[in-house]
Structure formats: structure tokens, C-alpha cells
Amino acid sequence: MTRPSTVVFAYSEVGYRCLETLLDRGVNVTAVITYTDSPSEEIWFRSVADLARSRGIEPWLNLDLSDKETFKAIKALKPKVMFSFYYRDLIPDKVLKLAKLGAFNMHGSLLPRYRGRACINWAVLNGETETGATLHRMTEKADRGNIVDQEVVSIGQSDTAKDVFLKVADAATEILNRSLDSIESGEAKGVPQDDSLATTFGGRKPEDGLIRWDQSSKRIYDLIRAVTRPYPGAFSFFGDKKVYFWWGTPLEGASLGQPGSVISLDPLVVSTGKGNLKVDKVQVHGEEEIDGISFAKSYLRLGATFTTEPKPACPASKGI
Structure with missing residues (x-):
């Protein structure tokens, strides 16, 4: 029996780990949509594009998802399932609706808390002691769809955002392995989020x-x-x-x-x-x-002061 056609939008380490999980599980991945790395960003994570190529799939790079030809190309694949694993652009609702069994996103928090961007960085910044990963159905509004599964991860007092990110990547693969069969069978309906508990954070510069x-x-x-x-x-x-x-x-x-x-x-x-x-x-x-x-x-010298904006160099201060 042929497994459902699955289109994967992915980037970063969570994207790599989740795509690897799907491929190792024999999922019928018909397209991998990702990005080329930005020269202005420190790239510490493995390449989704390289992983796809190593498994015989030529990735689609830097797509404009609002483009009509892009929509036609995705539609031609007759996708039954879509996944978004740390894909950086909002996927249009008309694209999501192409997936007859559903479109699912892996988010790096315990939704409905920490909706939005840079959720792991915000959780560390806010002194949280735990966060997690959430697999949820995608809707036209980001991070709002029914929750399919969640996994809690701890945040240690000395953990950096990268440390937590790697814990979340582990949690994401566990969730995906647990949920994959129900998704492919069409049984993964999920439960609604409680909007009264929601918090939302924006991107960080x-x-x-x-x-x-x-x-x-x-x-x-x-x-x-x-x-x-x-x-x-x-x-x-x-x-x-x-x-x-x-x-x-x-x-x-x-x-x-x-x-x-x-x-x-x-x-x-x-x-x-x-x-x-x-x-x-x-x-x-x-x-x-x-x-x-x-x-x-x-x-420095004792009494020297750090400030929130640059000031002219002071000759009296040591080294300046």
C-alpha cells in the first residue's frame, strides 16, 4: 500500500532531525521545501537541503509561497500530508488546504504559551524552568491549531538557548515518532488550544x-x-x-x-x-x-561604568 504523499517544509536543526525521522520511517516524502543559508547568520545547525539530496530528493529552495506557479507545483504533487518543521515563513491557507489528511507544524514551546517567533530564546530570557515541543494542526493563523501531541523539556539554570534548542529537537523527534501513524491514517484530530492561556512573542533582532x-x-x-x-x-x-x-x-x-x-x-x-x-x-x-x-x-578601573549607548572616549580612563 502506497503511503500518502507528504510535502515537508523544514529548516534548522529541528527541521533536519524531523525530516531525518520521516525518511528513516519510510514516509513518502515527495518534496522538501527549505532555504539556502544566509551569509549574515551563524549557521550552527545541519542542512535540511543536504539531507534531502543525500536521500535522493532535490530540495526546493527559497520559494515564494504566494506565487501562482509555486502553488501549482505543490498542488501537482497531490499531497495528503504537510509538515512544517521550523520553516520560517507563514504557509498560505490555500496551500495548507491541499493536504487532505492535514498540515502539521512542530513548534518549540508548550502551546498555547509562547506562540510566535524565537520562542526558545524568549523562554530562557524569561527565566522559565521548562518549555517543550508541540505538534499541532496548521491554520491560517500561526500557532493556533489543534494540539496533536506535546513533550515537556526542562530548562536548567545554566542552560543556553542552544542547549534548550537541542533538547527541543530531541522532544520533536519523539513526538513525531509517536504521532506519525495516526497522522497518516487520518486519525490525528488533536484538541483545541485554550486561548485564555496563550502568550505571544515576536521575533528578536x-x-x-x-x-x-x-x-x-x-x-x-x-x-x-x-x-x-x-x-x-x-x-x-x-x-x-x-x-x-x-x-x-x-x-x-x-x-x-x-x-x-x-x-x-x-x-x-x-x-x-x-x-x-x-x-x-x-x-x-x-x-x-x-x-x-x-x-x-x-x-577598566574601579568605578568605570557601562552604558546603554556609546559615549566619546575618555582619555582619563585606562585603555581608552
Whole structure:
């Protein structure tokens, strides 16, 4: 018996892992729709396009899903099932309706919480202790369809967004393996989401990594681990220099200075709105990453202050 024609929209590590799962399970994947990698982005995840080619499927790249010819090409495949695994564009409703058994999306949160983009980064930034993956039916409104299955993952206090992303990828493959038979048989109806519990977050840009020192040291630490490598990073300014904070440690106790002020050089500690932050890994824009103590020796003195915008270099400050 021929398995249903399945069209896969996929990108990133979750896309790779889920496509790999489908192919290993012998799913009749008739098209893989993905992207070429952007030269402006740090690509740390494996290539969906390369995986498809290795299994004898030439991927469709960078499609305009609103284009009439694209719609015709997908329709010609007579898809019964569609999957979206971290595909970055909203798939038009008329395309979704081509899938007679349903179109399903894998989302990196426990819906209905954290609808929207950058859901894992937001969960880490907000200090959550758990998140997860959700397989749900796709509708014309993003992240709103019936939930087919979910898997919870923990967020450790020292986990970065990448750490959590890899946990979510593991959860996604478990969900897909559990749900695949019911999807292909047309039995995966799912249950409606409770909109009263919904939260929605937008995409994040590099400039959103700006550290606001009047926030608590815990909040700043959560920002750092939410956007540290391979993401653009949390940053501040010292004089006219942009400084990235790749890792730090929140310290308990009262703030020992004005927000943003340096209260210790060895180790490097900066005061915040509540508590203090030990700086472990730091980088001046255009230079190599170094440890906090080395940075302090080269650039700082006690009482120096990090700011939210660049200021003219001060000759009286060491190293500037």
C-alpha cells in the first residue's frame, strides 16, 4: 500500500532531525521545501537541503509561497500530508488546504504559551524552568491549531538557548515518532488550544541584546544565556566601544554600586539594579573574546561604568 504523499517544509536543526525521522520511517516524502543559508547568520545547525539530496530528493529552495506557479507545483504533487518543521515563513491557507489528511507544524514551546517567533530564546530570557515541543494542526493563523501531541523539556539554570534548542529537537523527534501513524491514517484530530492561556512573542533582532543595567543581575544573566553564541549576543558600551558579554554569573546580595558600574576588577563584577554580575567571557567588537579579568586589566578601573549607548572616549580612563 502506497503511503500518502507528504510535502515537508523544514529548516534548522529541528527541521533536519524531523525530516531525518520521516525518511528513516519510510514516509513518502515527495518534496522538501527549505532555504539556502544566509551569509549574515551563524549557521550552527545541519542542512535540511543536504539531507534531502543525500536521500535522493532535490530540495526546493527559497520559494515564494504566494506565487501562482509555486502553488501549482505543490498542488501537482497531490499531497495528503504537510509538515512544517521550523520553516520560517507563514504557509498560505490555500496551500495548507491541499493536504487532505492535514498540515502539521512542530513548534518549540508548550502551546498555547509562547506562540510566535524565537520562542526558545524568549523562554530562557524569561527565566522559565521548562518549555517543550508541540505538534499541532496548521491554520491560517500561526500557532493556533489543534494540539496533536506535546513533550515537556526542562530548562536548567545554566542552560543556553542552544542547549534548550537541542533538547527541543530531541522532544520533536519523539513526538513525531509517536504521532506519525495516526497522522497518516487520518486519525490525528488533536484538541483545541485554550486561548485564555496563550502568550505571544515576536521575533528578536541583534539590537534586542542591549543590556539594561538597572534590571536585576538574574534578568541580565538570563538575557546573556538567551542570546549567547550562536546568537548575536548581549552587549553594552564602555566609552565608544561596543562590548559583548558572552557569559556571566549573577551574584546574590545587595547591589554594591550604581547600575553598570565596575565594583571589582579581579574578578570583574558589575553592579546592577538588583544584585551584581560577575563577568566571565567578554569581547570588544572587532577583537578576540577574552575572560573578564583580562578585559578589566586592559580597559577598566574601579568605578568605570557601562552604558546603554556609546559615549566619546575618555582619555582619563585606562585603555581608552
